[in-house]
Amino acid sequence: MAHFEKATSVKDWLNQRLAIEKVEKVMASEYWIPKNINFLWAMGMVLMITFILLLVSGIFLLMYYQPNVATAFDSVNYTIMREVGFGWLWRHIHGVAASVVFLIIYIHMFTGIYYGSYKKGREMIWISGMLLFITFSAEAFSGYMLPWGQMSYWAGMVITNIFSLGGLHLDGLVEWIRGDYVPAQAFLNRFFMLHVLLLPLAILGLIGLHFAALRIPHVNNQDGEEIDFDAEAQKYLAGDKKGSKVMRFANDFMSKDMMVVGIYLIFFFYLVFYHYNFAMDPVNFDPADGLKTPAHIYPEWYFLWSYEILRPFSVNIGLIAFGFAQVIFVLLPFLDRSPNTVPANRRGAFGIWFWLLLVDMIVLTAMGKLPPEGAFSTIGLVAALAFIALWIALPFITAKEKKL
Amino acid sequence: MEKNGRRGFMGKAFGAVAAVGAVGSLVAMKKSWDPLPSVKAAGFTTLDMTAYTAGELVTEKWRGKPIFVLKKTPEMVAKQNEDDKARDIIVNGEHFMVAIGLCTHLGCIPAYYPDEEGFICACHGGQFDFAGMVTKVPPPRGLDIPPFRIDGNKLVLGEIGPEYENMKENGVTL
Numbered sequence: 001m002a003h004f005e006k007a008t009s010v011k012d013w014l015n016q017r018l019a020i021e022k023v024e025k026v027m028a029s030e031y032w033i034p035k036n037i038n039f040l041w042a043m044g045m046v047l048m049i050t051f052i053l054l055l056v057s058g059i060f061l062l063m064y065y066q067p068n069v070a071t072a073f074d075s076v077n078y079t080i081m082r083e084v085g086f087g088w089l090w091r092h093i094h095g096v097a098a099s100v101v102f103l104i105i106y107i108h109m110f111t112g113i114y115y116g117s118y119k120k121g122r123e124m125i126w127i128s129g130m131l132l133f134i135t136f137s138a139e140a141f142s143g144y145m146l147p148w149g150q151m152s153y154w155a156g157m158v159i160t161n162i163f164s165l166g167g168l169h170l171d172g173l174v175e176w177i178r179g180d181y182v183p184a185q186a187f188l189n190r191f192f193m194l195h196v197l198l199l200p201l202a203i204l205g206l207i208g209l210h211f212a213a214l215r216i217p218h219v220n221n222q223d224g225e226e227i228d229f230d231a232e233a234q235k236y237l238a239g240d241k242k243g244s245k246v247m248r249f250a251n252d253f254m255s256k257d258m259m260v261v262g263i264y265l266i267f268f269f270y271l272v273f274y275h276y277n278f279a280m281d282p283v284n285f286d287p288a289d290g291l292k293t294p295a296h297i298y299p300e301w302y303f304l305w306s307y308e309i310l311r312p313f314s315v316n317i318g319l320i321a322f323g324f325a326q327v328i329f330v331l332l333p334f335l336d337r338s339p340n341t342v343p344a345n346r347r348g349a350f351g352i353w354f355w356l357l358l359v360d361m362i363v364l365t366a367m368g369k370l371p372p373e374g375a376f377s378t379i380g381l382v383a384a385l386a387f388i389a390l391w392i393a394l395p396f397i398t399a400k401e402k403k404l
Numbered sequence: 405m406e407k408n409g410r411r412g413f414m415g416k417a418f419g420a421v422a423a424v425g426a427v428g429s430l431v432a433m434k435k436s437w438d439p440l441p442s443v444k445a446a447g448f449t450t451l452d453m454t455a456y457t458a459g460e461l462v463t464e465k466w467r468g469k470p471i472f473v474l475k476k477t478p479e480m481v482a483k484q485n486e487d488d489k490a491r492d493i494i495v496n497g498e499h500f501m502v503a504i505g506l507c508t509h510l511g512c513i514p515a516y517y518p519d520e521e522g523f524i525c526a527c528h529g530g531q532f533d534f535a536g537m538v539t540k541v542p543p544p545r546g547l548d549i550p551p552f553r554i555d556g557n558k559l560v561l562g563e564i565g566p567e568y569e570n571m572k573e574n575g576v577t578l
């Protein structure tokens with residue numbers, strides 16, 4: 001049996017049983033971060049904080065929300081918003097965070113693409129990150145059903161219909177997902193379950209996987225330099241803190257991280273108190289009505305680009321294009337054939353590709369919000385085709401890239 | 405370790421038990437998500453076809469879905485093409501368009517514009533004529549026709565009559 005001695009302090013007592021000192025070292029003070037990074041590397045921490053905000057505000061909403069088609073709308077719009085003390089605060093935090101979290105996710109993703117942080121041992125970081133993106137999308141969609149307003153109902157109708165897979169006519173599958181012919185009680189109840197239990201659990205698990213995937217390759221840096229973390233850590237611990245290329249995660253890097261988080265939180269709560277409206281669609285303040293479609297159905301802004309890829313085509317081609325857009329990002333580490341892990345601006349054609357992709361997705365987002373008519377339809381179609389063409393071109397332009 | 409030792413056998417035995425359990429639970433989980441019998445039994449809607457005015461669209465409800473009923477005017481009947489005619493439901497000599505009012509693209513409710521005598525779906529810009537035939541993509545086909553049986557002046561939705569069966573066989577509706 002393991003040998004225990006009389007403890008000299010509470011810390012020592014815990015140390016003998018849980019090795020807290022060792023855990024602290026492995027997780028924080030001797031988890032090494034390169035010095036050559038910028039504020040964009042704080043986005044992961046910003047995401048973590050935003051997730052905690054969602055979790056805490058969600059727990060308070062959960063105490064009054066009623067997952068019933070007859071009472072859901074009022075439980076949110078009357079009970080939570082008007083009766084519960086500070087209920088509006090939880091709802092606005094939850095709504096604003098659900099929207100802003102996607103802005104940060106997109107910045108986090110495009111940072112990764114720009115610096116090549118999905119290559120050379122970092123593939124699993126990228127893949128787990130994309131799985132997080134997919135589960136967050138499902139989480140946001142299921143949450144959007146809960147207030148049971150017009151947009152909840154009709155977004156639920158349109159999105160679940162996608163599972164009939166166009167020409168395959170899998171109407172039985174759609175009815176199985178809904179538990180009814182149309183979104184109704186069974187539908188609301190099961191999406192409530194997904195939103196407050198199953199998907200948050202999956203997200204927590206995936207966050208664990210994402211962090212574990214970071215462990216061995218460590219984070220990338222502004223030059224894509226391959227750092228010998230063991231050697232640099234030795235240097236640091238031997239006292240040459242200046243000469244070492246790395247620093248401790250805590251408290252050194254954390255202090256910078258939290259600085260960015262502080263600025264973010266000021267911006268975040270400014271939105272919560274003064275500009276929450278962007279996260280609350282006015283159409284969703286009408287109760288769900290299965291016999292009346294809103295004049296114009298569009299998803300939340302963060303889904304617009306992929307929605308716009310679905311829209312300009314006939315149903316089957318649209319679905320194929322949409323499916324392509326959903327999975328293609330996951331494959332990025334394998335589609336990029338270049339051996340270089342350096343910022344996009346030093347990679348010639350890839351640099352152009354990066355900016356074209358970013359601009360194209362912004363155009364798709366803008367067109368997705370506008371009614372599908374005239375010139376907007378045409379621009380949307382061109383942008384959707386450009387998106388597909390860019391991804392098809394990627395393996396070819398990166399294969400041509402010279403080794404730096 | 406020996407391949408055929410005791411541990412190997414225990415491993416396989418557990419694997420067998422686990423496989424049976426896994427299949428069993430998947431079946432249970434699948435069935436738990438099925439629509440409830442009460443939902444499935446959700447009945448039939450009977451429409452009195454003498455109650456409609458020609459040229460005016462009325463929206464009825466069947467299984468939670470909107471049902472478009474449009475009694476066609478003599479001018480409409482006169483200018484129908486072959487596709488439109490195949491979709492006609494004739495009750496007591498009057499011509500009707502009866503269809504599920506959900507766009508065959510992704511299920512929005514198209515709006516009827518009496519002046520243009522057609523439907524426009526606001527979601528992705530699909531269009532249909534007054535007989536429910538698609539005239540502009542993305543919808544892949546005309547509005548679906550619900551199962552129906554003609555009973556004198558009445559139309560029973562949810563029951564299958566010979567006219568409906570005919571339409572299904574000829575691919576007029578799904």
Ligand code: HEM
Pocket residue numbers: 051054055057058059061062065076091094095097098101136139140141143144145146147195196197200203
């Ligand atoms: C993980 C990220 C999450 C995202 C992206 C998210 C997203 C959303 C969205 C978009 C809504 C509709 C907002 C509205 O109209 O007010 C919503 C509502 C809701 N969420 Fe979340 N949510 C998340 C996590 C959670 C968690 C962890 C819980 C609780 C355990 C929760 C509980 C609720 C409840 C009860 C509602 C309904 C009340 C309401 O509509 O204001 N959410 N969520």
Ligand code: FES
Pocket residue numbers: 507508509510511512525526527528529530541542543
């Ligand atoms: S749902 Fe009608 S055009 Fe897409």
